[in-house]
Amino acid sequence: MLNNITTAIEKLPALPAGRRAALDALRSHGLPTTSEEDWKYTDLSKLDTLAIEDVAPSIENHDFPAAYDCGLDALNTALAGGRQTRTIEGRVELDTGKHQRLRLQVNRDAQLILDDRTASRFATFFAAIDIAPNARLRLLRIQNAAADAQRLTRLKVALRRDARLEAITVDLGGAFLRHDLDITFDEPGAEAQLHGLYLARGATHVDNHTRIDHRAAHCLSRETYRGIAVDKARAVFNGKIVVHPGAQKTDSEQRVGNLILSKGAEVNAKPELEIYADDVKCAHGATFGQLDEDAVFYLRSRGLDADAARRLLISAFAHEILDRIDDEAIRDRVTREFEAQLK
Amino acid sequence: MSLLKIENLHAHVDGKEILKGVDLVIRAGEVHAIMGPNGSGKSTLSGVLAGRENFTITAGSVHYDGKDLVSMNAEERAREGVFLGFQYPVEIPGVSNAYFLRAAVNAHRKHRGLPEIDAAEFMRGVRQKLDQVKIDAKMLSRGVNEGFSGGEKKRNEILQMLVLEPRLMILDETDSGLDIDALKLVADGINAMRSPERATLLVTHYQRLLDYVTPDRVHVLARGRIVKSGGPELARELEARGYGWLEAA
Numbered sequence: 100m101l102n103n104i105t106t107a108i109e110k111l112p113a114l115p116a117g118r119r120a121a122l123d124a125l126r127s128h129g130l131p132t133t134s135e136e137d138w139k140y141t142d143l144s145k146l147d148t149l150a151i152e153d154v155a156p157s158i159e160n161h162d163f164p165a166a167y168d169c170g171l172d173a174l175n176t177a178l179a180g181g182r183q184t185r186t187i188e189g190r191v192e193l194d195t196g197k198h199q200r201l202r203l204q205v206n207r208d209a210q211l212i213l214d215d216r217t218a219s220r221f222a223t224f225f226a227a228i229d230i231a232p233n234a235r236l237r238l239l240r241i242q243n244a245a246a247d248a249q250r251l252t253r254l255k256v257a258l259r260r261d262a263r264l265e266a267i268t269v270d271l272g273g274a275f276l277r278h279d280l281d282i283t284f285d286e287p288g289a290e291a292q293l294h295g296l297y298l299a300r301g302a303t304h305v306d307n308h309t310r311i312d313h314r315a316a317h318c319l320s321r322e323t324y325r326g327i328a329v330d331k332a333r334a335v336f337n338g339k340i341v342v343h344p345g346a347q348k349t350d351s352e353q354r355v356g357n358l359i360l361s362k363g364a365e366v367n368a369k370p371e372l373e374i375y376a377d378d379v380k381c382a383h384g385a386t387f388g389q390l391d392e393d394a395v396f397y398l399r400s401r402g403l404d405a406d407a408a409r410r411l412l413i414s415a416f417a418h419e420i421l422d423r424i425d426d427e428a429i430r431d432r433v434t435r436e437f438e439a440q441l442k
Numbered sequence: 443m444s445l446l447k448i449e450n451l452h453a454h455v456d457g458k459e460i461l462k463g464v465d466l467v468i469r470a471g472e473v474h475a476i477m478g479p480n481g482s483g484k485s486t487l488s489g490v491l492a493g494r495e496n497f498t499i500t501a502g503s504v505h506y507d508g509k510d511l512v513s514m515n516a517e518e519r520a521r522e523g524v525f526l527g528f529q530y531p532v533e534i535p536g537v538s539n540a541y542f543l544r545a546a547v548n549a550h551r552k553h554r555g556l557p558e559i560d561a562a563e564f565m566r567g568v569r570q571k572l573d574q575v576k577i578d579a580k581m582l583s584r585g586v587n588e589g590f591s592g593g594e595k596k597r598n599e600i601l602q603m604l605v606l607e608p609r610l611m612i613l614d615e616t617d618s619g620l621d622i623d624a625l626k627l628v629a630d631g632i633n634a635m636r637s638p639e640r641a642t643l644l645v646t647h648y649q650r651l652l653d654y655v656t657p658d659r660v661h662v663l664a665r666g667r668i669v670k671s672g673g674p675e676l677a678r679e680l681e682a683r684g685y686g687w688l689e690a691a
């Protein structure tokens with residue numbers, strides 16, 4: 100697979116030195132394999148059909164990181180042709196359907212909408228986001244890509260003193276998806292609210308990995324994910340929370356609920372909690388189940404047909420997340436797309 | 443003409459026979475009460491009539507308004523005018539009472555070839571019924587039965603009944619767990635629905651509700667069969683003497 104990618108990138112005209120260095124880093128690190136715990140269920144060798152059209156052309160004015168922490172990090176930079184740095188404020192929309200490597204700074208109040216707009220087959224979107232003291236970021240990532248789309252996204256968000264993050268992620272489409280959302284509390288008083296919904300159908304593989312590092316005291320994190328798997332789809336959720344030494348008065352809660360609606364569907368959801376401080380409040384829980392047949396019967400006993408009753412209950416389960424999208428136009432669109440996927 | 447006709451009904455749950463030959467005829471305009479000790483088959487009977495699928499009917503027949511009820515699924519029965527008031531109404535977070543009620547009304551309307559009702563027109567129709575059962579309109583925007591007290595759940599059942607205007611009402615222990623005020627509201631709701639075209643089957647353990655809703659006939663179900671039938675005075679006799687004398691018989 101690696102050869103395939105590197106060859107595709109090397110064929111690009113006027114390859115800058117930074118991009119060559121990224122390729123070298125990719126070769127020396129290699130890509131993660133399923134023998135690594137974080138990649139147990141998501142096999143990147145499935146990307147081996149990568150073609151030249153899946154690679155972005157070289158772009159001027161991008162810088163390159165001095166070092167790469169893993170092969171994927173290098174892969175994304177090599178594919179995106181380098182890194183862009185910008186400050187965001189107000190409402191900003193970016194396209195996760197194109198290879199991009201970003202460093203984003205939030206100094207006040209920003210709303211970042213990550214929408215999958217380009218009908219590409221393969222895209223990697225990596226962004227490091229820094230939220231300044233007292234600043235606030237509302238982050239919305241929506242993925243309803245075509246049925247053959249492969250996506251790797253990684254968002255690393257660092258929160259400074261009293262900063263605030265409200266993140267919502269929704270996955271409705273695609274074929275092979277892996278999303279990493281890493282939150283770090285570096286300074287006290289910050290707060291992060293994460294909500295996510297994944298609907299996996301057909302033969303889709305969708306993997307959401309979240310990690311929250313409480314490195315500073317007096318920070319609060321809330322995380323609620325809901326997943327629905329049907330047909331032969333597989334959904335993976337891994338939510339890791341690490342409370343580091345000294346992160347006293349950490350208040351953290353994580354809930355993940357899953358509906359498995361077909362015999363062939365599979366969900367691997369795992370909360371992971373590591374606590375190295377003694378004065379903290381942490382709670383987590385994961386549920387897996389089918390629809391409540393008593394509720395189905397209750398709805399039918401009032402005249403709703405069985406299909407409509409089931410769809411209504413699945414919607415209700417998802418609306419816990421969808422209703423939190425505060426942009427009305429996007430909420431309506433995503434809700435419509437969700438309902439259409441259920442049909 | 444009989445609105446509900448049950449003949450020699452036998453039903454199993456998990457291979458165990460619960461109903462062992464029930465016969466019952468209810469005519470339009472009548473209110474019947476089925477009483478009986480715990481485990482006598484009362485809830486099985488109401489579940490079988492409403493179309494619960496965890497029961498197997500092994501013999502006998504049920505006709506509603508001349509039609510074979512057993513061959514209809516739960517939603518068809520509902521749209522044809524059969525209503526079950528649940529002993530334990532289900533909580534459905536995320537589906538608002540208003541949405542649920544309107545979806546139910548529209549399912550009924552579609553069945554009758556009528557156009558869907560819009561939200562505003564629907565609310566106009568519901569408002570007066572809310573007053574009848576003393577449910578605050580604000581509760582309509584909450585999830586179905588979500589966080590409702592026992593009494594609120596039962597009043598919500600009656601609200602659904604008033605809105606859907608069924609012809610055959612089967613109320614399964616609707617009186618259980620109610621304080622006296624809620625019991626009166628529930629009874630008023632049932633009485634408001636009494637008409638020459640409709641019939642009611644009250645399934646209850648206690649005689650209490652029957653002080654407020656006077657039945658035309660009272661039946662005692664014991665060990666899966668109706669062992670005694672009589673007028674309203676039978677309910678008072680049961681209250682005084684218990685069920686032991688009938689079970690032994």
